[in-house]
Amino acid sequence: xxxxxxxxxxxxxxxxxxxxxxxxAIEGFLQTQNNFMSIRCNYxxxxxxxxxxxxKLGEGGYGSVYKGKLQSGRDIAVKMLSKPKAGGQDFMNxxxxxxxxxxxxxxxxxxxxxxxxxxxxxxxxxxxGSLDKYISTSQEESP
Numbered sequence: 001x002x003x004x005x006x007x008x009x010x011x012x013x014x015x016x017x018x019x020x021x022x023x024x025a026i027e028g029f030l031q032t033q034n035n036f037m038s039i040r041c042n043y044x045x046x047x048x049x050x051x052x053x054x055x056k057l058g059e060g061g062y063g064s065v066y067k068g069k070l071q072s073g074r075d076i077a078v079k080m081l082s083k084p085k086a087g088g089q090d091f092m093n094x095x096x097x098x099x100x101x102x103x104x105x106x107x108x109x110x111x112x113x114x115x116x117x118x119x120x121x122x123x124x125x126x127x128x129g130s131l132d133k134y135i136s137t138s139q140e141e142s143p
Contacts, residue, residue, distance in 0.1 A: 039111035039122075046113045046120045050078050058130065062090065067125060075125035076110055080118075091119050098123075 047053065049068035057065045063081040070076055081091060091114070098109040098121075113120035 041111050041113045041120070041122065043113055043115040043118045043120070046078055046080075046122070049076065049122070053080070068122075070110075074110075075127070077107075077123045077125045079121045079123065081120065091121075094121060 041049075046068075049070060050066040051068070053064075053066045055067040057067050057077060059065070063079055066078045066080065068076045068078050091112075095109065095112055098106070102108065107126060108124045109121060110124060111122035113122070
């Protein structure tokens with residue numbers, strides 16, 4: 001009878017420790033990456049920008065994308081990452097690479113959100129949609 005509560009407490013401790021260490025790794029990374037211009041947002045701000053995730057643009061392997069708007073009126077696309085993978089490494093890689101790239105043919109990273117297990121990437125909105133829909137359509141039409 002004493003063993004069951006101990007096992008439950010131990011498993012809860014391990015679960016919390018794993019998530020805290022992933023959060024600490026991401027926080028450490030973000031503090032060293034202060035040379036890019038992306039804005040850090042909290043989750044409530046992301047929720048407000050997307051009007052409560054009202055307009056879903058699409059869904060992929062890493063999460064769902066929603067249309068939003070900054071206070072300035074600028075349209076954005078918010079990618080809400082589903083489950084953190086590889087200790088948050090996928091999130092850190094995307095912030096590090098896209099956050100530094102400024103090119104006319106690459107969508108810009110406007111900001112990001114890290115709050116507990118919630119992760120979001122805020123991009124410039126592309127009104128013509130995703131490139132993959134044009135690529136897959138042209139491949140299906142070719143002989």
